[in-house]
Amino acid sequence: xxxxxxxxxxxxxxxxxxxxxxxxxxxxxxxxxxxxxxxxxxxxxxxxxxxxxxxxxxxxxxxxxxxxxxxxxxxxxxxxxxxxxxxxxxxxxxxxxxxxxxxxxxxxxxxxxxxxxxxxxxxxxxxxxxxxxxxxxxxxxxxxxxxxxxxxxxxxxxxxxxxxxxxxxxxxxxxxxxxxxxxxxxxxxxxxxxxxxxxxx
Amino acid sequence: xxxxxxxxxxxxxxxxxxxxxxxxxxxxxxxxxxxxxxxxxxxxxxxxxxxxxxxxxxxxxxxxxxxxxxxxxxxxxxxxxxxxxxxxxxxxxxxxxxxxxxxxxxxxxxxxxxxxxxxxxxxxxxxxxxxxxxxxxxxxxxxxxxxxxxxxxxxxxxxxxxxxxx
Numbered sequence: 001x002x003x004x005x006x007x008x009x010x011x012x013x014x015x016x017x018x019x020x021x022x023x024x025x026x027x028x029x030x031x032x033x034x035x036x037x038x039x040x041x042x043x044x045x046x047x048x049x050x051x052x053x054x055x056x057x058x059x060x061x062x063x064x065x066x067x068x069x070x071x072x073x074x075x076x077x078x079x080x081x082x083x084x085x086x087x088x089x090x091x092x093x094x095x096x097x098x099x100x101x102x103x104x105x106x107x108x109x110x111x112x113x114x115x116x117x118x119x120x121x122x123x124x125x126x127x128x129x130x131x132x133x134x135x136x137x138x139x140x141x142x143x144x145x146x147x148x149x150x151x152x153x154x155x156x157x158x159x160x161x162x163x164x165x166x167x168x169x170x171x172x173x174x175x176x177x178x179x180x181x182x183x184x185x186x187x188x189x190x191x192x193x194x195x196x197x198x199x200x201x
Numbered sequence: 202x203x204x205x206x207x208x209x210x211x212x213x214x215x216x217x218x219x220x221x222x223x224x225x226x227x228x229x230x231x232x233x234x235x236x237x238x239x240x241x242x243x244x245x246x247x248x249x250x251x252x253x254x255x256x257x258x259x260x261x262x263x264x265x266x267x268x269x270x271x272x273x274x275x276x277x278x279x280x281x282x283x284x285x286x287x288x289x290x291x292x293x294x295x296x297x298x299x300x301x302x303x304x305x306x307x308x309x310x311x312x313x314x315x316x317x318x319x320x321x322x323x324x325x326x327x328x329x330x331x332x333x334x335x336x337x338x339x340x341x342x343x344x345x346x347x348x349x350x351x352x353x354x355x356x357x358x359x360x361x362x363x364x365x366x367x
Contacts (some may be wrong), residue, residue: 195303
């Protein structure tokens with residue numbers, strides 16, 4: 001099955017060929033499953049990390065009273081602690097499934113580059129934002145404007161676009177499939193760091 | 202649910218769920234460990250002692266078992282998590298067991314990422330195995346094994362605080 005995907009990947013590099021471009025129905029199905037599975041794995045890790053960090057659950061569950069609210073709801077008096085984890089999971093699984101399905105329909109070269117762009121942006125945006133805050137707190141003049149999350153998006157977008165554009169066609173293919181492991185490890189590093197307050201009390 | 206509670210207490214119900222979660226987790230732990238050993242230290246012939254026979258087992262054998270076990274273990278854990286949040290975590294915070302709380306928070310994330318990786322894991326182990334993806338296949342397998350081991354150890358610690366037999 002993996003070899004089938006490889007044939008597809010190589011064919012996209014070489015350009016369309018009537019012989020290769022007309023696979024049997026079985027070949028198409030397995031190739032699509034590979035694309036879906038890898039894209040799902042990457043997208044799930046990125047989306048889960050983003051939703052957890054921004055606290056964007058699809059719903060909030062209040063276990064003490066058995067109540068479910070749409071989106072994020074703060075704790076309410078007399079209703080016990082709210083649970084967001086289910087909501088992050090639901091939104092991440094749904095989002096990753098949709099992206100995985102879309103991935104099966106787009107040209108491979110586009111898929112690789114868009115995935116690399118998105119992953120690079122997910123890593124560079126918070127890095128640029130953290131760098132801007134660090135800088136704003138240390139310069140002698142008033143640099144509060146640097147603390148805008150949207151301002152830090154500009155260098156992150158440019159850098160992510162540069163990364164996605166400059167990676168060679170052969171490397172995009174290799175990098176794309178390895179992102180299925182890099183994305184969860186990166187996500188865990190971010191999520192683990194955000195838990196540091198528990199370990200420093 | 203009320204029908205169940207006519208026969209057993211609420212406390213007993215949650216303990217039974219937690220016990221099933223534990224049993225599934227143990228079997229899953231054995232499967233991911235054996236597969237990791239077979240992936241990291243493969244031998245061609247099944248000769249000699251038990252360890253060598255384990256190392257010689259084709260790692261692909263374990264894949265359906267691991268996928269079939271991971272999903273219900275995760276779902277059962279997600280169910281029991283409700284009780285953890287209301288019955289275990291609050292006294293944990295009151296008593297200042299912050300390391301256990303933080304470790305359990307990380308467990309939520311790592312098992313979720315394991316779930317997200319399952320389709321790719323399944324795909325990478327489908328026959329015929331690709332030589333090109335051998336390295337990735339190995340590391341995805343190790344990642345899953347680490348996630349299961351971490352979840353098991355942290356879950357066990359939380360159970361010792363307030364769970365079955367605690």
